[in-house]
Structure formats: C-alpha cells, structure tokens
Amino acid sequence: MKTLILLAVLGLASAAVHQHKLSWRPSKKIQMIRNGEYAAYLEYQRNLRATSPEVLSNLPQNVNDFGDFEYLGNITIGTPDQSFIVVLDTGSSNLWVPGPTCKTNCKTKSKFDSTQSSTFVKNGQSWTIQYGSGDAAGILGTDTVRFGAKGESQLTVPSTTFGIASKISADFKNDATDGILGLAFTSLAVDGVVPPLINAINQGILDQPLFTVWLEHRGAANNVGGGVFTYGAIDTTNCGPLVAYQPLSSATYYQFKAAGFKLGSYSNTKTVDVISDTGTSFLGGPQTVVDGLAKAAGATYDDFNEVYFIDCAAQPGTLDITIGSNTYSIQPVNYIVDAGNGQCLFAAFPFDFGGFGPSWILGDPFIRQFCNIYDIGNKRMGFAPSLQKPSKRMEMLRTGEWATYKKYLDRQRKMSPWQFQSLPQNVNDFADFEYLGNITIGTPDQSFIVVLDTGSANLWIPGPSCKANCDSKHKFDSSKSSTFDKNGQSWTIQYGSGAAAGILGQDTVKIGATGESQLSIPKTTFGIANQISPDFKSDATDGIFGLAFTTLAVDGVVPPLINAIKQGVLDQPLFSVFLEHRGTLTNVGGGVFTYGAVDTTNCGPVIGYQPLSSATYFQFKANRFRLGKYLNAKVVDVISDTGTSFLGGPSVVIDEMAKQAGATYDILGEAYIIDCDATPGCVLTLFPMDFGGFGPTWILGDPFIRQYCNIYDLGNLRMGFAPSLQPAPTTSSKLGS
Numbered sequence: 001m002k003t004l005i006l007l008a009v010l011g012l013a014s015a016a017v018h019q020h021k022l023s024w025r026p027s028k029k030i031q032m033i034r035n036g037e038y039a040a041y042l043e044y045q046r047n048l049r050a051t052s053p054e055v056l057s058n059l060p061q062n063v064n065d066f067g068d069f070e071y072l073g074n075i076t077i078g079t080p081d082q083s084f085i086v087v088l089d090t091g092s093s094n095l096w097v098p099g100p101t102c103k104t105n106c107k108t109k110s111k112f113d114s115t116q117s118s119t120f121v122k123n124g125q126s127w128t129i130q131y132g133s134g135d136a137a138g139i140l141g142t143d144t145v146r147f148g149a150k151g152e153s154q155l156t157v158p159s160t161t162f163g164i165a166s167k168i169s170a171d172f173k174n175d176a177t178d179g180i181l182g183l184a185f186t187s188l189a190v191d192g193v194v195p196p197l198i199n200a201i202n203q204g205i206l207d208q209p210l211f212t213v214w215l216e217h218r219g220a221a222n223n224v225g226g227g228v229f230t231y232g233a234i235d236t237t238n239c240g241p242l243v244a245y246q247p248l249s250s251a252t253y254y255q256f257k258a259a260g261f262k263l264g265s266y267s268n269t270k271t272v273d274v275i276s277d278t279g280t281s282f283l284g285g286p287q288t289v290v291d292g293l294a295k296a297a298g299a300t301y302d303d304f305n306e307v308y309f310i311d312c313a314a315q316p317g318t319l320d321i322t323i324g325s326n327t328y329s330i331q332p333v334n335y336i337v338d339a340g341n342g343q344c345l346f347a348a349f350p351f352d353f354g355g356f357g358p359s360w361i362l363g364d365p366f367i368r369q370f371c372n373i374y375d376i377g378n379k380r381m382g383f384a385p386s387l388q389k390p391s392k393r394m395e396m397l398r399t400g401e402w403a404t405y406k407k408y409l410d411r412q413r414k415m416s417p418w419q420f421q422s423l424p425q426n427v428n429d430f431a432d433f434e435y436l437g438n439i440t441i442g443t444p445d446q447s448f449i450v451v452l453d454t455g456s457a458n459l460w461i462p463g464p465s466c467k468a469n470c471d472s473k474h475k476f477d478s479s480k481s482s483t484f485d486k487n488g489q490s491w492t493i494q495y496g497s498g499a500a501a502g503i504l505g506q507d508t509v510k511i512g513a514t515g516e517s518q519l520s521i522p523k524t525t526f527g528i529a530n531q532i533s534p535d536f537k538s539d540a541t542d543g544i545f546g547l548a549f550t551t552l553a554v555d556g557v558v559p560p561l562i563n564a565i566k567q568g569v570l571d572q573p574l575f576s577v578f579l580e581h582r583g584t585l586t587n588v589g590g591g592v593f594t595y596g597a598v599d600t601t602n603c604g605p606v607i608g609y610q611p612l613s614s615a616t617y618f619q620f621k622a623n624r625f626r627l628g629k630y631l632n633a634k635v636v637d638v639i640s641d642t643g644t645s646f647l648g649g650p651s652v653v654i655d656e657m658a659k660q661a662g663a664t665y666d667i668l669g670e671a672y673i674i675d676c677d678a679t680p681g682c683v684l685t686l687f688p689m690d691f692g693g694f695g696p697t698w699i700l701g702d703p704f705i706r707q708y709c710n711i712y713d714l715g716n717l718r719m720g721f722a723p724s725l726q727p728a729p730t731t732s733s734k735l736g737s
Helices: 028-035 038-051 196-202 287-297 364-369 392-399 402-415 560-566 651-661 702-707
Strands: 005-008 017-021 071-077 082-089 095-098 121-131 134-147 155-168 179-182 210-215 227-231 244-251 254-258 260-263 266-268 272-276 283-285 300-302 307-310 319-323 326-330 336-340 343-346 348-350 360-362 370-375 380-385 436-441 446-453 459-462 485-495 498-511 519-532 543-546 574-579 591-595 608-615 618-622 625-627 630-632 636-640 647-649 664-666 671-674 681-684 686-688 698-700 708-713 718-723 732-735
Touching: 082 095, 095 134, 121 155, 155 196, 210 364, 254 319, 254 380, 260 287, 266 287, 283 287, 287 300, 287 307, 287 343, 287 348, 326 364, 364 370, 446 459, 459 498, 485 519, 519 560, 574 702, 618 718, 625 651, 630 651, 647 651, 651 664, 651 671, 651 686, 671 686, 702 708
Parallel strands: 082 179, 095 155, 272 360, 283 348, 446 543, 459 519, 636 698, 647 686
Antiparallel strands: 005 017, 017 227, 071 082, 071 134, 095 179, 121 134, 134 155, 210 227, 210 370, 244 254, 244 380, 254 272, 260 266, 260 319, 283 360, 300 307, 307 343, 319 326, 336 343, 370 380, 436 446, 436 498, 459 543, 485 498, 498 519, 574 591, 574 708, 608 618, 608 718, 618 636, 625 630, 647 698, 664 671, 671 681, 681 732, 708 718
C-alpha cells in the first residue's frame, strides 16, 4: 500500500540511494487466530512433521515461517517489467517467484514468463527451498530485477539470478505475496546463489553497502501501516540519531549478541546470539525466558492456539533488550497485538534451536520501535529510534515554522479573499491531514496515494503536464489506459491553504492497492491536475479523494463513491470509518474505511444515528460540549471530517475548554500547549475557528473519529456512531520523539 521513492539515481554507472516503501497486512497467523482456524493449522503442521521429518529438519519452525510475515514490497523482473509482490525478508537469501508451469497453489499468483523478457538468460539449474511451514522448487534463471513498482522510480539490478518456481506448497496458496526476496548473506543462500542486494553491492550500484529498515508502528491489527527499506544509506528521514552499532557474530543471518531481556520484575541477563528478521512478526526466544516475560506482562498461554493472550488495555511497561552497552526499550503498543474479536496477543513465541544457531529472533516489534541498519560491508547492525510521521502542521510546530506559515496564509487571504470565502481555513486545509489511502486509476492500474477526505467531494491527481510542485508525485498518464475517456473540461479547486487546477477525464477508479482486493468503480470522472500550489509540494499524498456529496463538488462532478452507489456496486449506500488511536507521535496508527457496510470488526454496537442537517458536508446537530467544569449547551451544526487532525470550534468555547484542560495558547505557534511531562511539550488537539454565522460551527476531526467509528449513511442522509474497539487514546499530541 506504499510506493517506492527514489532519492537519487545517477544511472547504473553511479552509486545510488533508493527507498522502497512497504505495505502491511495481518499475518496468516493473526488471520487464523481471528477466524478460529489456528489450532487446526497447528495440528496440520504437527502431522506434517510426524510424516515427513526430513522436510523440516534443517531450519527451526519459526525462522522462515512465512505464515508469519506482515510486510510486503513490490518488485519487477525482466524487460519489459513483470510485476510481483514479495516478502522483503532479512531472514533468508534467495529470490523466487512462480513461473508459468506452476499450476497447483499458484492460480492467484503473478507468474514470470521468461519468453516475454528480452533480457532473460536461461540457467536451467534446479533448486529446492524448504521453510518451516512450506517449500518451493523450480529452475534458476538470470534477468534484470528492479526494486519498486512498475511506473515508479526503481533500483535496477541487472544480471540477477533468481528462482522460477514450478511448484509451491499449499502454505503459500492464499498469501498476498507472490514470492520471497531474501536480503541476507550469500552464505545462507540455497545453492550459493548471489542475493539481489549483494549483487547490487558487487556491481557498485549503491552509495554504501548497507540498507535501513523503518517499519511503521501498527498498534491494532487492523491498522494497515507500512514502512520503508532504504538501500544504500541510513534513513535519516524516518529514523533518529544512531544509538550504536553491534558487530555481527555470524554473517549468515543478521546475527549478533544481546546481553539481557527484561520486563517488569522479570529479567534474564544471559548473553545470547540473536537475529534481526523482518520476516517474523513476533519476538521469538527460549521457552523459559518468554514464559517469564509473558508472566510479568500479565499474559497467559493458550495451549490450543499456542499463543499468549493479554488484556488489550494492559500497560505492563517496556520490554527492555540489552545490546552492547545500550538498553533498547520496546513500548507496549509494539508488543501487544490486536488479533480482532476483542483479543490481544503478547507478541512473543517460545522456540529452541537445540543449542545451534541464534537463541532469539528479534522480529517486527523490535524493528518497529528501532530502525535497524543492516551494514553488510562492515558486518554489523546499527539501531536508531523510529520516528513516526505527524501531519505537516505538527512537523511545522516542531520545527518552529508554523507561525511563518500562518502569516503567509493571512497575507493570501488579504490579497485574495474570494478564494477563502466558501470554506473555513481548516475544513480542507490539507496541511493538517494525517490519514492516507491507496487507489488506482485506469487499465492497467496506475497507483496513487490520496487523502480519503469526508470534507470534500472531488477526486484529483497530477497529470504528466504538472511540472512545478509535482516532481515527487505519481502522475496519471491517460495514454497508458485503455479505458480512459477524454472529457477536456477545465476545473479549479481552491482550498484554505492551496489550490489545484487541470482538466477532467473519465476512467475506472479502484479503491485499494494493486494486487489487493479493490472496489472497482468504472466510468468515474476525476481531475487531472496540470498545476498544484506549493502547499501540496512536500506532502506524502499525490491527490485528494473527496467522499462528501455531489452538492459540494466543484463543477457538479459526481464523486467516486456516489458513482459507486448509483451503479449498485455497494451492498449498502454507506461507509464506515475506523481510525486507530495515535497516542503520541511515536505510535502513528492507521485505520480502515469500510465501503458498503457498517464495520463490525473494529467498531462496537451502534449507539445511535443523527440526521444530517445539510447533505453537502456530513453536517449534523450537536447539543453540548463539555470538558471538566466547563459546559456549553448551545445547539450547533457540526461536520465530521477525516481530513482534519484536530477538533475545531468557536474561539470562546475552545478557549474555555483549553483553560479547563490546563493548556495555554501560544500566539506565535497558534496552538494550545499542555504539559505532558516531556520536552518541548504537548499540543491540545483543539483549534479556534469562526464561520461568521455561515456553515457549521464545529469540525469533529480525527480525535472524535478515533474515539468513535463514524458511519456515513449517504442513502438515509444520517450519521451513525459506534465505539471504536481499541484502547482509549491520549487527549494530546506529543511534540518531539
């Protein structure tokens, strides 16, 4: 669900740095626990071991158990590109994808066809790889492998040897992945095949012989996050200052020494070998130690499912791992995993290597808390704090730029007041958004990251003629789509802090990422921007996906979701929004938009529905606002807006509520600062605004939607509310990391 970003490419003759963005989805293990199928799966594995012990004797069960992975990436192979979704795995060293002769268990997979590639070189050597819960086999071939999706900036590695699978076991059948991309050393590779990244280093393609992994904090299991693999450099965008390096004790896996594990009153100070493994979604260690940590956390072991269950609201403290002279503390948000159905798991599992190999696997909970730097050239591991991304507003508050930005907006309003009269500043101020989603447009799919915004009604993305401020954006090329219909009508959209303009077109829009389940909406009219203002230049988003009513849309263009409803694509004419609680900036969550149904997985029973007072925004009546001793009981119009990360209301009301909370207004930063026992402080997520008597009085942004699932019932012109099934959020956003 993420896309690759190229930082610097100087051609194959020069070294480069690449960033490869990831998509996250719940592991097969979590999915089976949620569905009550995991115990049966474990029984199947036990039976397999009993009948074929030789298949599973060379590796411990969990090291390369790809039923347990969660982070996927895009690659292409061949000329022209053939696209695949793979596990980016530091716990193995081979790359393989299915081939045309793979029939059983390969029906849903993308397959590499060597006859369609002009750069393919036949090898013909057979290979077999056996994992803890499955296997794959086929023949080897050599071709150009590119890290990243087709149509985006890619890291190109020519003359790479990889496996073309003619068969894969049933364990891989229903995975979202096509194959595995191993990132470990050649010494671990089956048949001594040089791994793609080692090949890139050998060819001098990278600036430095290392890569960095940043994984986004998940929080709950239904928070689809992602991450970034940065090849050739230390990631200084998503990672804080380096804490330390630790030499590898074995250059097979990324194996090194750890000197202690502690949680609460339990500690174990034995020095052991551990490995860093992006292909394992939990932490794995010796039975007695994991049992001790789980007990200290208040978790109990379930023999039936072979997992530790823990209260979702538990706060046992940090899980501390000592590496070298430093202690690395994992927060509960990263080792308590929501498995759905009101159940949470302590993200650790017991295993024993029998005295051979590493004693611990430091999987995703550790890597989400600390960026891992895999320094292949110097045979060492580095660790740095993981920095999670706030909105542009929060970033500017942190860097002291917000006051200057506000002055710029004030000047814009004075020079062009007509641009700002229809909407208040913050309704569609996309400097303030935080929640993004993936869509594709056209045939074949062209991928984009957009703001899923209930406070606007138009869809637009950049086109090829958008030059200024569009350098980092994905652009829709109508000439590449067989389903595109030209419209040609010009359009302009003015927001509170920016603008976009271009021409209209019509094509198939799909909600969701390529290679995943998508909601397909044919014949959707959207904007192809030929210019966007500087306000959008540095945003992580490509465009805006408006979800409000047609009456709010510029030029009366039918919004994509309204179009879907008119075509009968959805079960019900509504959608639900569940946003994960952020807490502090080091726990950036995500969420789920459910189209056509009320989300009963992430949301509790519906509390009630409220009729809309205006079907433009999602606008309705609210009776009172209260905080502490302060109460305002005036009936007012409010709107639910996923594109606003704070709550906005009348300045006199906001001032009183802030006073009750103990917050003070910072005139320079135009924000309410509240004590959070940290430096430089926390921000109370409220902002003052006045509509001048026209339109809604309040904006209920993400703090409200994180606490209560919002149900946008377009068919019945009403809003519904249900408890969000997750631990209660904090009431402020912490500045600093």
